[in-house]
Amino acid sequence: MAPAKMSFPLAPPVSDSLVDIQSLSKCYSTSHTELAAVNELTLTIPRRQRVAIVGRSGSGKTTLLNLLAGLDQPTRGRITVNGHQLDQLTRSQLADYRCRQVGVVFQSYQLMPQLTALENVELPMTLAGTGRRLRRERALAALERVELSQRAAHLPSAMSGGEQQRVAIARAIVHQPALILADEPTGNLDSATAGTVERLLLETENLESTLILVTHDMALAERFGQRLITMQDGRIAADTTR
Amino acid sequence: MTWMDLWKLAARNLQQRKLRVSLNLVGIVLGCTLVLMTAAGTAGVETAFQVLFDSSEFAREIEVRPSYGSHRQPPESEIQVSERIPPARRQRLREELTKAWQNENRTEFDYRIQPSQMDDLARIPHVIRVVPDFYLGCTVDTSTWMRAQDDLSETAVVALDVEQSVAERRLVAGRLAATESRQQDLMISELLAYQMGFATDAELQQVLGQPLTIRFRAQSGKMHSLNWLVSEQGVDYDLQTQLAGSIDKLVDNLDATELSEAEQMLIRRFAEAVLPSGGTQDVYQSRSFTICGVLRSEGKDMNLSSMFREFIGATDADLMIHHLAARELLRAQPDNTSLYGVKVVVDSTRNLRAAEESIKQLDLNAHSALWAWDRIEHQIQTVGTVIYALAAAVLLMAAVGISNTLFISVVQRTKEFGILKSVGMKDRDVLRLMLCEGVLLGAAGALLATLLSMLLAVCGRGLLSMYVNYRANTDVQGVFFELGPLSIAATWAFAIAVSTLASALPAWRASRLDPVVAMRQE
Numbered sequence: 001m002a003p004a005k006m007s008f009p010l011a012p013p014v015s016d017s018l019v020d021i022q023s024l025s026k027c028y029s030t031s032h033t034e035l036a037a038v039n040e041l042t043l044t045i046p047r048r049q050r051v052a053i054v055g056r057s058g059s060g061k062t063t064l065l066n067l068l069a070g071l072d073q074p075t076r077g078r079i080t081v082n083g084h085q086l087d088q089l090t091r092s093q094l095a096d097y098r099c100r101q102v103g104v105v106f107q108s109y110q111l112m113p114q115l116t117a118l119e120n121v122e123l124p125m126t127l128a129g130t131g132r133r134l135r136r137e138r139a140l141a142a143l144e145r146v147e148l149s150q151r152a153a154h155l156p157s158a159m160s161g162g163e164q165q166r167v168a169i170a171r172a173i174v175h176q177p178a179l180i181l182a183d184e185p186t187g188n189l190d191s192a193t194a195g196t197v198e199r200l201l202l203e204t205e206n207l208e209s210t211l212i213l214v215t216h217d218m219a220l221a222e223r224f225g226q227r228l229i230t231m232q233d234g235r236i237a238a239d240t241t242r
Numbered sequence: 243m244t245w246m247d248l249w250k251l252a253a254r255n256l257q258q259r260k261l262r263v264s265l266n267l268v269g270i271v272l273g274c275t276l277v278l279m280t281a282a283g284t285a286g287v288e289t290a291f292q293v294l295f296d297s298s299e300f301a302r303e304i305e306v307r308p309s310y311g312s313h314r315q316p317p318e319s320e321i322q323v324s325e326r327i328p329p330a331r332r333q334r335l336r337e338e339l340t341k342a343w344q345n346e347n348r349t350e351f352d353y354r355i356q357p358s359q360m361d362d363l364a365r366i367p368h369v370i371r372v373v374p375d376f377y378l379g380c381t382v383d384t385s386t387w388m389r390a391q392d393d394l395s396e397t398a399v400v401a402l403d404v405e406q407s408v409a410e411r412r413l414v415a416g417r418l419a420a421t422e423s424r425q426q427d428l429m430i431s432e433l434l435a436y437q438m439g440f441a442t443d444a445e446l447q448q449v450l451g452q453p454l455t456i457r458f459r460a461q462s463g464k465m466h467s468l469n470w471l472v473s474e475q476g477v478d479y480d481l482q483t484q485l486a487g488s489i490d491k492l493v494d495n496l497d498a499t500e501l502s503e504a505e506q507m508l509i510r511r512f513a514e515a516v517l518p519s520g521g522t523q524d525v526y527q528s529r530s531f532t533i534c535g536v537l538r539s540e541g542k543d544m545n546l547s548s549m550f551r552e553f554i555g556a557t558d559a560d561l562m563i564h565h566l567a568a569r570e571l572l573r574a575q576p577d578n579t580s581l582y583g584v585k586v587v588v589d590s591t592r593n594l595r596a597a598e599e600s601i602k603q604l605d606l607n608a609h610s611a612l613w614a615w616d617r618i619e620h621q622i623q624t625v626g627t628v629i630y631a632l633a634a635a636v637l638l639m640a641a642v643g644i645s646n647t648l649f650i651s652v653v654q655r656t657k658e659f660g661i662l663k664s665v666g667m668k669d670r671d672v673l674r675l676m677l678c679e680g681v682l683l684g685a686a687g688a689l690l691a692t693l694l695s696m697l698l699a700v701c702g703r704g705l706l707s708m709y710v711n712y713r714a715n716t717d718v719q720g721v722f723f724e725l726g727p728l729s730i731a732a733t734w735a736f737a738i739a740v741s742t743l744a745s746a747l748p749a750w751r752a753s754r755l756d757p758v759v760a761m762r763q764e
Binding site for chain 1: 670
């Protein structure tokens with residue numbers, strides 16, 4: 001049976017949990033074997049919680065983040081974010097979900113090279129069809145928040161790595177998503193710049209969003225998270241809340 | 243995503259890839275320019291021919307000839323082909339049988355035009371002049387001529403259309419016959435003046451004002467049919483008249499001969515067939531004229547008028563009178579006067595076809611340069627079609643090139659599409675974005691091609707006008723390349739359609755990209 005079409009804005013949440021994952025698996029098939037990047041994982045994350053997910057390379061943390069971002073589809077299990085069961089959504093509904101419900105900060109920034117910083121920040125709202133004036137207003141505010149308003153008209157190629165990552169943060173928060181995901185946001189940055197990015201991410205606490213950080217840097221994870229989840233072989237090895 | 247934002251993003255994407263876009267544009271611009279110039283050239287050449295055609299006085303002439311019975315349709319029983327044969331052969335046989343029947347059933351009147359029919363021709367819309375085309379047999383007194391020859395006394399008068407500019411150009415001395423004094427004015431050929439003993443410019447001035455008496459003969463189609471019995475070459479009016487008189491006498495005295503009744507009947511039928519009803523007496527009408535001008539032969543000027551003149555077979559003659567005087571002269575002739583042809587002049591070549599149709603409705607044959615024009619037009623269209631096909635091939639090649647570069651572009655931009663999808667761009671928006679880029683590319687190519695074509699058209703017009711006017715002795719300006727709004731609009735539509743279609747497959751591929759896989763691309 002085809003999934004029902006999702007209408008936005010989203011219906012009011014039915015529970016306090018923003019993320020509800022039940023027996024989630026994501027497997028990749030090779031010619032001989034099937035590799036489970038995420039294996040029978042069950043997890044619940046309440047609203048406005050700051051979660052850090054740590055683990056070694058190949059532990060499945062980035063795969064989990066992609067599943068939460070609606071960029072990938074699970075092999076088995078159920079994943080519900082803000083009342084939407086992602087494994088039941090069509091490609092178009094998933095795009096809508098990414099556009100309105102999630103903000104993602106990638107390790108390598110992933111900015112559009114032909115668009116200025118301001119236009120990059122506006123992008124989620126442009127895709128959502130938000131009016132020009134409103135999106136400009138919000139994008140400028142987001143750039144102000146990441147202390148880059150003076151670089152609004154610059155192309156990414158004219159900016160440093162740290163500046164580009166700050167633009168990426170502004171893009172992730174500009175549309176006030178329910179869930180902000182950050183995948184190794186300081187991985188490509190030097191320690192001083194990484195500190196700035198970390199501070200900006202921590203400042204998102206005063207937003208209404210839930211923040212999930214994926215990193216292999218245990219120190220960063222400890223500084224950042226109210227809750228620390230350790231992953232190993234696609235499963236949760238440890239889940240501590242402070 | 244709104245359409246406005248899609249267009250803006252598409253424009254930014256194209257701006258970002260100047261080199262690739264330029265290469266794509268070259269293909270589109272070449273193809274579109276070829277299409278536009280072909281359209282402009284074909285339309286322009288057609289118009290140029292029309293202008294040249296219109297500028298030629300002779301192209302506005304229609305040669306009217308007797309019907310020779312071709313208007314008469316046989317009864318169905320005469321042309322019925324009942325055998326089971328292919329329809330095309332049946333049709334051919336029916337046509338041949340029709341011609342055979344028409345040949346067998348011609349009457350005397352099928353071979354000539356009645357002078358009174360000239361009035362009917364003059365009443366046809368757009369006809370501005372009716373000029374009898376005839377050789378009115380006559381004799382002139384040559385006794386005082388310095389270089390008189392035996393056969394010069396037998397000559398002919400023709401009607402000259404004095405309103406044609408070529409008549410003015412033929413003047414060697416004196417003037418053309420004037421409408422007011424048309425009954426007296428006579429124009430003679432340069433050759434006749436020479437034979438009369440006037441050759442130099444001074445001598446030609448002397449011939450002007452000289453009186454010349456012409457004795458006209460009654461002309462009859464039946465009388466002319468006797469000519470083949472009396473003369474192997476040329477026309478011998480005296481012998482024709484003598485033979486007609488002899489046949490007339492023989493018919494009157496048939497009873498006195500030893501011929502049987504059947505043989506007498508046969509001779510009577512022969513006489514009835516070949517002798518004019520008005521009798522065999524050769525009617526003379528003497529008229530005195532005054533020589534007002536000497537005209538050279540028409541020659542072959544390097545201009546379109548003489549080209550058409552030659553094409554329609556106009557001939558020269560020794561004695562020429564005003565065309566209106568000729569009509570009046572013909573009316574004054576006995577009823578059996580024959581007229582082999584009439585020249586009808588219409589106001590514009592555009593009305594040739596309609597005038598021709600009206601003439602045919604009078605059961606007369608009409609011939610003009612229209613058939614040549616139709617062939618020229620057909621040739622232009624054929625050449626145009628071939629060039630159009632070439633231009634379309636260039637555009638299709640450009641389309642393949644565009645598609646190819648857009649495919650490469652999709653591959654190179656995979657990561658970008660991944661980013662756009664990761665922040666929420668839908669598959670259909672990716673598809674629309676790529677199609678917008680195709681439309682913009684096509685529109686930009688069409689715009690550049692239009693500007694380039696306008697420039698080429700301006701240069702081409704000037705050069706071609708100069709060349710054609712030099713070669714054809716005309717004054718045709720600025721019609722050789724006509725960039726009409728319809729051809730521009732069609733080219734724009736074609737260019738946009740081609741580049742959009744070329745984008746369709748790469749666009750579909752881009753829309754189906756998996757965002758996670760796409761973002762991993764470098």
